Amino acid sequence: MSQQYQCRIYVTLRPSVLDPAGTAVQSGLQQLGYSEVERVRVGKYIELTLRAEDEETAKQHLDQMCDQLLVNTVIENYSFELTPVA
Amino acid sequence: MKFGVIVFPGSNCDRDVEMVTKGILNQPTRFIWHQDTDIDDLDVIVIPGGFSYGDYLRCGAIARFSNVMKSVMEHAKQGKYVLGICNGFQVLTESGLLPGALIRNRDLHFICDRVPLKVEQNQSVWTKNYQSQQILTLPIAHGEGRYYADDDTLKNLEDNQQILFRYVNSHGEITEDSNPNGSLHNIAGICNQQGNVLGMMPHPERAADQALKAIDGLALFQGLL
Numbered sequence: 001m002s003q004q005y006q007c008r009i010y011v012t013l014r015p016s017v018l019d020p021a022g023t024a025v026q027s028g029l030q031q032l033g034y035s036e037v038e039r040v041r042v043g044k045y046i047e048l049t050l051r052a053e054d055e056e057t058a059k060q061h062l063d064q065m066c067d068q069l070l071v072n073t074v075i076e077n078y079s080f081e082l083t084p085v086a
Numbered sequence: 087m088k089f090g091v092i093v094f095p096g097s098n099c100d101r102d103v104e105m106v107t108k109g110i111l112n113q114p115t116r117f118i119w120h121q122d123t124d125i126d127d128l129d130v131i132v133i134p135g136g137f138s139y140g141d142y143l144r145c146g147a148i149a150r151f152s153n154v155m156k157s158v159m160e161h162a163k164q165g166k167y168v169l170g171i172c173n174g175f176q177v178l179t180e181s182g183l184l185p186g187a188l189i190r191n192r193d194l195h196f197i198c199d200r201v202p203l204k205v206e207q208n209q210s211v212w213t214k215n216y217q218s219q220q221i222l223t224l225p226i227a228h229g230e231g232r233y234y235a236d237d238d239t240l241k242n243l244e245d246n247q248q249i250l251f252r253y254v255n256s257h258g259e260i261t262e263d264s265n266p267n268g269s270l271h272n273i274a275g276i277c278n279q280q281g282n283v284l285g286m287m288p289h290p291e292r293a294a295d296q297a298l299k300a301i302d303g304l305a306l307f308q309g310l311l
Contacts, residue, residue: 074187
């Protein structure tokens with residue numbers, strides 16, 4: 001019997017890629033008075049649900065989805081979390 | 087030479103290209119809908135500018151998986167010509183036909199302007215009708231045109247003379263001020279190692295008609311004939 005999983009995928013720019021949006025947000029925060037902010041990087045968050053036989057298979061498929069479409073590994077890194085839906 | 091211009095949902099420079107290849111250069115040209123796969127009759131495939139699939143996820147990321155792109159990969163593998171302009175360049179990097187990626191402009195703005203470019207070498211089919219080091223003026227119109235690649239890739243591009251166009255100032259100098267979008271090495275256009283695939287952010291098709299008083303892009307298309 002397959003299990004449904006709730007997946008949360010975080011896509012971030014690789015450290016070597018400059019992030020002008022992050023820099024703009026950082027200066028906005030600092031202008032608001034949050035001088036403690038030292039570094040902002042803006043990324044993407046993708047939510048999806050899928051069905052798989054087990055968690056290992058679900059992770060394998062997520063890796064493939066990220067490599068093929070969701071992430072451009074030339075400029076981005078990713079990580080994900082998944083939880084079984086009861 | 088028979089030209090094919092790909093039309094994705096959201097392409098908006100397809101007719102401009104046809105105007106040049108068919109209207110000005112009298113070459114047979116047909117549009118290719120993104121779901122078509124039969125492009126065997128064509129010599130040159132042009133992937134035009136625009137916002138294919140609304141630029142969702144990343145520019146060019148969805149277009150890369152359209153039916154027609156499998157045929158375009160095959161077309162390129164056979165050594166036939168592929169030209170990607172603006173969004174077309176983004177599709178080519180996403181699909182792996184060209185290395186690197188195009189990311190958000192340094193200053194976050196969409197830039198619509200005419201900028202000076204330098205032709206780096208004229209040993210390529212794409213630039214053979216220009217002088218090496220010639221300064222051109224071509225329109226640019228993009229929000230995500232900043233060329234990025236890792237150091238090894240950049241070194242390969244430089245060593246193999248794959249960089250065909252660079253952003254320069256009006257004296258032909260490569261400076262940070264003349265770099266509109268923050269592209270690494272001021273890169274505006276590159277070809278693959280074999281030289282049959284070209285991707286560029288500037289729009290040669292928008293500067294190829296005497297009526298527009300801008301014809302610096304015409305020689306690129308004439309080089310193919």
